[in-house]
Amino acid sequence: MKADYQELVDEISALLGAPATLEDKDFGLIAFGAHDSGPEDSLDQVRTRTILTRTSSAAVRAWFEGFGIARATGPVRIPAAPDAGVLRDRVCLPVRHGGAVYGYVWLLDSAHGPTAPQLASAMQVADRIGELLADEATAEDAATREFRRAVTTTDWERDTALAALRAALGPHADDLYTVLCVAPWPAEEPPPARRVPGTAAACVLPTAGGGRRLAVLVRVRTGTGVPASVLSAAG
Structure with missing residues (x-):
């Protein structure tokens, strides 16, 4: 099952040309795309913490949840919040199935995208992730x-x-x-x-x-x- 999530996260990363991370609804890390260093670093303090500790701080969770991501059915753009340690803008793709949220796909936002058509394609993959997470939750x-x-x-x-x-x-x-x-x-x-x-x-x-x-x-x-x-x- 872990390999399935990794493949789907890699698919989203390829669609958007940027590394994505997948977290469950409690902000626990499930999988993340490969990160390459470059002129515009794809890692910031929050993403580094998430990958290393496999979770997010309470302040970061509160900031993100304040934008209604648990209720959203499409991409949500979230601005940076230096006071909460969020130094880069984010795009959140809610992972849903059967009307319930099971997790979130995260990307660092930039002035160059991702575009609306790219996000629409990524949401289709997020829906497939939601189906897997729902099946897993039922089994658990x-x-x-x-x-x-x-x-x-x-x-x-x-x-x-x-x-x-x-x-x-x-x-x-x-x-x-x-x-x-x-x-x-x-x-x-x-x-x-x-x-x-x-x-x-x-x-x-x-x-x-x-x-x-x-x-x-x-x-x-x-x-x-x-x-x-x-x-x-x-x-």
Whole structure:
């Protein structure tokens, strides 16, 4: 799936003649186009931070969201905001599917473009990205739901949940997994699965003392790459 996103971002970069970056709706980096140094550098402080840390600061998010990008259905041009660390103008292509926003494609704007026809072509690619992200979100929702059932039930209910979880994991169902628990967990929601490499599902569970703990199903990457038909669960 990661390769699919990279190919689509590269396609947009080729269409517009400028490197693009793709972020999810929470501003987590998914993929970015190749950056070449030149007389007009394609990197600025915000883009560099995004690539290195895979996310954006709260100030940058607030500035961008203030231009209605979550509701937009077409390209949005956003001016620079030095106070927020945004030193270059931006073009945002909202990535949508089924009326919902799933992410954003970002480009640095310039006086030479991109042109309206170029942006229209790029939006068609963004729509394809939106379809992929929507499918991925649906699969993650199913995996999280069944994972929660698997770690909170027993006997036949747990067996049923594990079978449903295997189905939700799809082609990776026979890989090796482990469950990690973090307690106490301060938030009501788990971190987005995309932010934690290898995460297949995550949920927040109550503790006996009234607190919260985080449970994460992690796909283990082995040195040999040999899958194992093992699904570990922590009770």
